Amino acid sequence: MLRTRIAPTPSGYLHIGNAVNVLLTWAHARSVGGHVTLRIDDIDPQMSQPEFVADIFRTLDWLGIDVDAGPTSVAEVETTWSQRLRLDGYNKILQDMVGAALVFGCTCTRSAIARQDSSGRYTGTCRHRGRPLDEGQTAWRFDNNDVAELPYPIVRLKNGLPAYQLVSVADDVAMGITWILRGMDLEPSTRLQRTLASQVGALAPFRDIVVDHHALVLDEQGGKLSKSAGAADLRTLRSRPDGIHAVLRALAAIHGCDVVDSVWDLPAVVTY
Numbered sequence: 001m002l003r004t005r006i007a008p009t010p011s012g013y014l015h016i017g018n019a020v021n022v023l024l025t026w027a028h029a030r031s032v033g034g035h036v037t038l039r040i041d042d043i044d045p046q047m048s049q050p051e052f053v054a055d056i057f058r059t060l061d062w063l064g065i066d067v068d069a070g071p072t073s074v075a076e077v078e079t080t081w082s083q084r085l086r087l088d089g090y091n092k093i094l095q096d097m098v099g100a101a102l103v104f105g106c107t108c109t110r111s112a113i114a115r116q117d118s119s120g121r122y123t124g125t126c127r128h129r130g131r132p133l134d135e136g137q138t139a140w141r142f143d144n145n146d147v148a149e150l151p152y153p154i155v156r157l158k159n160g161l162p163a164y165q166l167v168s169v170a171d172d173v174a175m176g177i178t179w180i181l182r183g184m185d186l187e188p189s190t191r192l193q194r195t196l197a198s199q200v201g202a203l204a205p206f207r208d209i210v211v212d213h214h215a216l217v218l219d220e221q222g223g224k225l226s227k228s229a230g231a232a233d234l235r236t237l238r239s240r241p242d243g244i245h246a247v248l249r250a251l252a253a254i255h256g257c258d259v260v261d262s263v264w265d266l267p268a269v270v271t272y
Contacts (some may be wrong), residue, residue, distance in 0.1 A: 002034030003178045006060075006067065007168070009041040010052035014059050014234045017183065017217040020251045024214055025181045026065045027266035037175055038070030043083040043090075043167045044157065053077055055235070062238050063247075064263050083167055090162040090170055093202050094140065094155065098133065102199060103140040103155060105131030122152050146195050149188035155196075166203075169193045173205045181272065184213040212272045215254040 006022050008014060029036045040056065042048035053074050060067075071081040083090075097103050106126040108116075116123050124145065131138055139158045142165075145151035155166045162170075172180065182190065190211045197206035237243035244263065252259040257269040 001178075002029060002032050003037070003176050004029050004034060004180060005037045005039045005172070005175060005177055006070075007039040007041050007171075008056050009047065009164070010049060010056060011047040012052060013055050016234065016237065016247055016250055019059060019063060019234055019237075019247045020217050020254065021181065021183060021214070022060070023063060023065070023247065023251055023263060023266060024255065024270055026067075027263075027270035028181065028272050029179075031267040031271060034179070035069070036067045037177075038067045039171060039175070040071065040077050040081065041083065041164065041168065041171075042077065043164065044159075044161055045084070046159075050074055058238070059234055062234075063244070083171065084161075086171070086174075087162070089174070090167055093166065093170055093200060094162060096202060097140075097142070097155065097200055100199075102143055103133070104143050104152075105129075105133045105135065105138040106141045106152075106154075107131060107135070107138050121149075124152050127152065142196065144195055144199070147188055147192045150192045153192055165189065165192055166196065169196055169203050169206045172209060173203055177209055179272075180209060180211045182211065182213050183216050185216060187213055217250045217254060 004025055006025055008018060008022075026036055028034070038060070040048075040053060042053065057073065071077045094103075104127050106122075108122070108125055110120075112125075113122050114120050116125060122141070126141070127143065133140060137158045139154045140156035141152040142155050143152065147153075150165075153165055154163045157163050190213070193206060197203040234243075237246055240246070245261075248261075248263070248266075249259055251257075251266075255270060260266055260269060
C-alpha cells in the first residue's frame with residue numbers, strides 16, 4: 001500500500017502553493033487506495049508558532065480532505081505528535097553520525113557566511129578547525145558537499161535541536177512512508193536527503209522512498225510564493241466564495257489536468 005504524508009512546517013500562514021501540494025498529495029493517495037498521515041514539522045520552536053499550527057487545521061478543514069493518521073488539533077500536536085517528543089530517536093542518529101565522523105562543529109554566523117560567499121552558501125570554513133561539538137553556540141554540519149545548492153548542511157542547530165533535513169528523513173523512515181510529493185524547488189533537499197540516507201544506516205530506508213516533484217504555483221511576477229512574504233495567503237482565499245475554486249484552478253494549471261468543481265473529484269484526475 002502507498003503510504004504518504006502531508007507535512008507542513010508551521011513557520012507562517014499557508015499559501016495557495018501549500019494548498020495545491022496538500023491536495024495533489026491527498027488526491028493521488030486516494031486514487032490508489034493509499035494511506036495519508038498528517039505530520040506537523042515543528043522541531044524548532046522558534047519557527048513553529050501556535051497560530052500557524054492552528055492555520056494548518058483550519059486549512060485542512062476548509063479544503064475538506066481527510067487523513068488516516070495524525071493530530072486533529074493544536075493540543076494533540078503538543079501532547080502526542082510534536083517532533084519534540086521524538087528527540088531521543090533523532091539524537092541517537094546524530095550520535096551515530098558523530099561516531100562515524102560524518103559531522104563537524106561550526107560557529108559561523110549568517111553574516112560571516114554571507115561575507116565569505118555572496119550567495120549565502122556555506123563554503124566549509126570550520127571543516128578543518130576541529131571545533132568541539134559540545135562547545136556553546138556550535139552547529140553540527142554534515143561533512144558532505146555533494147549537493148551544490150546545500151553544501152555541508154546543518155544537522156544539529158546551535159540551540160542543540162536536530163535540524164529539519166535530518167528530522168524529516170528520520171520521520172519518513174519511522175512512519176514507513178513510501179511516496180512523497182514536493183514542489184520542484186525542493187529537489188536539492190531531496191538529493192541531500194538521499195545522500196544522508198546513503199551514509200547513515202538508520203536512514204537507509206529513505207533511499208527506497210519514491211519522491212516526485214511538481215511544478216510551482218507562481219506569483220504575478222513569475223516568482224516563487226513565499227510564506228514570509230504572505231503570498232496568496234489562504235486566510236484571504238478562505239473568506240472568498242470562490243476561494244476553493246481558485247485553488248483548484250491553480251492545481252489544474254500546474255498539473256496539466258482538467259479543472260474540477262470539487263476537491264473530491266480530484267482523485268479521478270490526479271496521478272503520478
